[in-house]
């Protein structure tokens with residue numbers, strides 16, 4: 418065969434700069450330029466907090482107090498954090514799964530889209546904080562209302578993004594497989610679902626941390642709940658234990674960040690082929 | 700097996716809103732005999748892609764009818780007799796080159812056709828070294844080559860190509876023309892090939908169909924009586940240039956017509 422000029426150049430480039438091994442452990446995060454800005458920022462925020470706590474002790478507890486409750490009652494916080502995390506992950510799983518299935522239905526059947534999408538939109542614009550108490554009345558103080566609220570919060574972004582992704586396949590690709598008479602199921606499985614994954618992950622990046630919000634909102638509105646960080650917050654604030662309130666809030670923030678980390682790692686594994694990821698690795 | 704394309708009296712009208720309609724194809728007759736290479740050339744908007752889509756069974760003509768190997772285009776597609784190479788490579792970005800060209804085997808399995816040995820075919824197309832790479836990791840020319848291998852892999856009776864090389868530079872383009880001819884020589888298929896390039900049409904084809912717009916129709920059919928194989932040397936011969944001039948002349952007629960109506 419004849420090798421064309423641009424390919425000769427491409428081959429030569431490969432020889433000069435061999436492609437990096439895929440899983441090289443990068444130590445670049447050790448460089449001060451990477452960690453110093455954040456550390457400085459945290460130091461400034463911490464100093465501001467302490468200054469504020471000194472002037473308004475009834476509004477902000479000193480960081481030391483928060484640390485002390487966290488260590489002294491570590492068991493209590495871990496227990497409640499696990500309850501909240503379980504609710505968050507449960508709701509996340511249910512909401513995402515239902516949204517995924519509905520997205521497929523909605524993108525495959527126009528009539529279903531016309532029936533389902535308006536309802537989904539209305540559900541989305543209804544403030545969930547307002548629905549939560551009603552759900553507690555209906556389902557009691559157990560896990561059910563929390564799973565439902567969390568599920569509802571996670572549902573919409575996944576539905577919207579996923580149904581968009583399923584339909585975002587370039588027309589020429591569809592035409593190539595249509596001329597081979599690929600069935601709808603085959604097109605869905607081999608083409609539409611994989612190409613919707615970047616859209617799905619864009620939604621999951623929002624929804625993973627948001628699931629914690631859903632769980633806490635549900636706990637806060639179920640005044641008789643026995644456990645969970647939301648319950649811990651309402652208990653502590655009714656007793657004016659400010660340090661305990663902020664201790665729970667800190668754990669919630671960490672939980673949210675951890676979930677974001679999980680989704681980022683998942684995305685890196687599954688979407689290594691995607692353009693935005695390839696740009697990121699360069 | 701027969702891969703004859705027969706287009707008779709095909710008309711395709713698009714509704715372009717505000718009560719207007721556009722005649723994309725008007726009474727088009729065309730026969731492409733089994734195993735021949737026919738190019739379609741003509742000004743933009745003269746209905747070339749529309750004709751190709753109709754032959755591929757991707758849209759239905761408003762009048763007239765089309766058969767591929769004696770079957771309707773839809774039946775031909777169901778029998779996996781067709782291969783389509785669009786203008787963009789249309790590879791799946793998450794699959795390696797090898798998996799991309801092997802996917803057609805997995806769809807519509809009821810039709811068990813004899814398929815090519817894909818790694819072997821890729822090697823023949825000069826993609827042996829990159830078959831495990833992702834499409835984004837190879838050049839545009841290689842991607843388009845992979846798209847051609849994907850279409851050839853099912854040993855289709857009919858290959859439909861819509862300006863497959865138009866996004867490539869001159870050198871890559873000529874190299875790919877040569878490879879296409881090699882593959883075609885080996886695997887034998889009826890080819891309907893759309894292009895904007897006169898020299899490409901002359902080099903590849905047994906016959907060139909010239910189309911004109913508004914309404915889209917065939918204005919000329921030119922047989923290219925040049926020996927095969929058609930290597931690089933042929934491109935410099937007076938016979939080749941004579942055919943180029945002839946096609947260019949006929950095309951000018953089609954363009955004049957297009958402009959006369961537009962102004």
Ligand SMILES: Nc1ncnc2c1ncn2[C@@H]1O[C@H](COP(=O)(O)OP(=O)(O)OP(=O)(O)O)[C@@H](O)[C@H]1O
Pocket residue numbers: 713714715721723741742743744745746747748749750915
């Ligand atoms: N789906 C459609 N709806 C409305 N009009 C269309 C549609 N598809 C094509 N047309 C019109 O039909 C005419 C023929 O289009 P077609 O794409 O077949 O032209 P073409 O010869 O392939 O042009 P090009 O060389 O630019 O690819 C054009 O005027 C185009 O605007």
Ligand SMILES: [Mg+2]
Pocket residue numbers: 747748749861
């Ligand atoms: Mg076209």
